[in-house]
Amino acid sequence: MTKSEKFDSSFRVLAIVSKAMSHPARITILKYLAEVKTCISGDISKEIPLSRTTVLQHLKELKKVGLIHGEVEGSKVNYCLCQKSIKKYKGLFAEFLGSLDVEVVCKNESNC
Amino acid sequence: MTKSEKFDSSFRVLAIVSKAMSHPARITILKYLAEVKTCISGDISKEIPLSRTTVLQHLKELKKVGLIHGEVEGSKVNYCLCQKSIKKYKGLFAEFLGSLDVEVVCKNESNC
DNA sequence: AAAATATGTCGTAAATTTACGACATATTTT
C-alpha cells in the first residue's frame, strides 16, 4: 500500500526519518543517549516506562534509520548515537523546513 | 495504549510533529504549498498520486498539528502553510537535533 | 556448575494509519 515509489526520493527519506522520530519513547531514548554521552545497554527499560521487548523494538527502529547503532560486547549490546547520521538529518530538516519559509499570498490574509 | 503521559511533554510535541511529517504525501503537500506560494484548493489530488479522499485525510493531519490551515471560501477551501508554526517547529527540530550533537565516548571506537 | 544477567525470537492483541469508494450536500456555472 505505502509502496510509495510514487513520491520523490528525498521526500521519502525525510518521511522515514520523521517516522523514526514520531514516537515519544524514541525521542526519549535519543535524548537519554545524548545525556549520558556513552553507550547504553540494550536493556534501558529501567529508564523508559515500557517493557524490555518494547524498548528493544524501538531501538531497532532507530537503528534501522541509522540514528543509533549497537555494538555487541560479550553478553550485552551497547547502543550509541550515530553522530554522522544525526548531523546529516539535522541538515535535511533544516533545509526542508527552511524551504517552507516563504511569503505566502492568500486572498484572506489571516495567516494562521 | 499510546496514552503516553508517561513521556516528557516537549518530547511528545516533537513526536507529534514528526508523525505529521512521517508520510511522503504530506511532505509533498507541504513542499507544493511552499512552491506555489499561494493557497490551494483542498482537491489537489491532481498533484498528488492519491485519491481525493486520501489527500483530504492527509490535509487534515497537517491541519491538526497546525502546519497548514484552511480557509473556506464559497464552495472551496484554500489551504495555506502556517508560517508561524513552521518557524516554531523548525526551531524545535534544530534545538533537539542540536542537543544530540555531543561527543559520545564508547568503548569500541567505531563510531558508526 | 548453578544462578543471575542480557539478549533474541515468536506470537499476538489492540490501536492506528493509509487508501478508497459510495453517497450526500452545498455552490457555481451555463
Next chain:
DNA sequence: AAAATATGTCGTAAATTTACGACATATTTT
C-alpha cells in the same frame, strides 16, 4: 433550473505500529 464542481461524511479493508509475555539461548557471576 440543470449540470458541473468542490467538499464533507461514512464505512471498510489491509497494512503497520505499539506493547507485551512466554520461551530459548548465550554469557557472566558467584
